Amino acid sequence: MEDADAIARCLAGDKAAYQRIVAAHADPLVGILKTIVGNVEDARDLAQETFVRAYRNLHTYDASRPFKPWLYRIGKNLAFNHLSAKKARPEGRLHGRGEEVLGDLQSEERSPMAGLLEDERRAAVDAVLAQMRPQYREVLVLRFMGRLEYEQIAETMEIPVGTVKTWLNRAKERFRQLAAESDSGKEIS
Amino acid sequence: MDCDDVAGQLLPYIDGALSEAESEQVRRHLEDCASCREEHAAEVELCAALDASTAGLAGPGFADAVMRELEPTDQPAPGSVVQFYPWARWTLAPMAAAAAILLAILGAQAGESGSAHEQGMARAYEGASTWSSDVSAVLSALAESSAYGYEAFTSELATKSGELGSLVQVATVLAALCCAALVAKFRSSRIEEPRS
Numbered sequence: 001m002e003d004a005d006a007i008a009r010c011l012a013g014d015k016a017a018y019q020r021i022v023a024a025h026a027d028p029l030v031g032i033l034k035t036i037v038g039n040v041e042d043a044r045d046l047a048q049e050t051f052v053r054a055y056r057n058l059h060t061y062d063a064s065r066p067f068k069p070w071l072y073r074i075g076k077n078l079a080f081n082h083l084s085a086k087k088a089r090p091e092g093r094l095h096g097r098g099e100e101v102l103g104d105l106q107s108e109e110r111s112p113m114a115g116l117l118e119d120e121r122r123a124a125v126d127a128v129l130a131q132m133r134p135q136y137r138e139v140l141v142l143r144f145m146g147r148l149e150y151e152q153i154a155e156t157m158e159i160p161v162g163t164v165k166t167w168l169n170r171a172k173e174r175f176r177q178l179a180a181e182s183d184s185g186k187e188i189s
Numbered sequence: 190m191d192c193d194d195v196a197g198q199l200l201p202y203i204d205g206a207l208s209e210a211e212s213e214q215v216r217r218h219l220e221d222c223a224s225c226r227e228e229h230a231a232e233v234e235l236c237a238a239l240d241a242s243t244a245g246l247a248g249p250g251f252a253d254a255v256m257r258e259l260e261p262t263d264q265p266a267p268g269s270v271v272q273f274y275p276w277a278r279w280t281l282a283p284m285a286a287a288a289a290i291l292l293a294i295l296g297a298q299a300g301e302s303g304s305a306h307e308q309g310m311a312r313a314y315e316g317a318s319t320w321s322s323d324v325s326a327v328l329s330a331l332a333e334s335s336a337y338g339y340e341a342f343t344s345e346l347a348t349k350s351g352e353l354g355s356l357v358q359v360a361t362v363l364a365a366l367c368c369a370a371l372v373a374k375f376r377s378s379r380i381e382e383p384r385s
């Protein structure tokens with residue numbers, strides 16, 4: 001287990017080993033946090049804070065258990081605290097109506113032409129996720145962004161494994177439905 | 190392998206994270222099960238969509254930024270042996286308790302023999318002062334005190350077993366408190382963040 005090796009090195013004093021952990025988990029963590037807080041800037045800031053806090057508390061991590069659920073729980077809690085502390089954002093919340101997401105995405109830094117297709121695809125996925133129920137969105141991103149197993153999702157969300165499977169099936173079905181409707185240009189009410 | 194088993198294996202199968210034997214099992218099931226084939230295709234699309242939505246999302250230099258944010262003095266506290274050897278949680282505390290009890294008993298014995306020695310020396314002095322400067326009498330008294338000391342230790346150990354038992358009881362209680370403190374220290378804890 002690569003995470004366990006890197007963490008063992010960190011605890012032995014090899015700070016640079018932590019950079020490997022950050023590099024391995026940064027993108028999915030930012031993606032997951034983005035579905036909670038609604039924009040990539042805040043998600044990046046929160047992801048940074050998550051990694052810093054995880055490093056300072058690495059001695060509390062139980063190395064016999066998977067690392068990702070532990071890391072994601074820290075990030076989730078920071079994200080929910082952030083939402084509680086922040087006022088409602090009129091310019092767009094990812095978990096609001098789909099069309100509000102567009103205003104938020106326009107504030108993001110635009111990549112060069114070569115990356116435009118990537119941005120459009122990302123925007124399309126964000127728009128679909130925004131229209132899902134929060135619990136379905138969360139279980140979906142933990143599974144397909146975070147690559148967590150059912151038991152790990154259950155641990156992260158503090159729900160039974162059976163509930164994870166049920167919600168995941170519904171989430172996949174809902175995502176497919178919304179994606180198909182988005183492709184066909186229909187508006188979701 | 191039934192459909193429920195395969196459903197949980199589809200994602201690692203797509204990621205190439207299964208063993209050869211497990212992959213072969215999934216592949217064979219997909220050949221025979223249209224429903225699971227459909228589910229597999231759907232998960233491939235989902236993975237592609239969500240992977241694309243997160244690729245490079247953290248931005249360039251993210252890891253460097255995290256490392257810069259760590260203070261030069263930031264160091265994770267040394268990991269406990271229980272972090273990497275969970276079985277230690279169930280053996281170290283009882284071992285510590287046994288050691289504490291043993292030390293308590295040995296200490297009690299040392300205390301008892303010490304007091305017997307002091308009593309023997311006091312009798313030797315008394316004998317010497319009573320029998321004036323008679324060296325032989327003093328030597329005899331010293332011999333008696335030594336013998337007394339040994340006899341006192343053994344007899345007092347036998348006769349004062351009640352007191353020793355009380356000492357052991359006190360030592361046991363103290364050892365139990367030490368065990369509780371050790372178990373509390375070795376328990377793995379989670380970071381408890383305030384929830385919204």
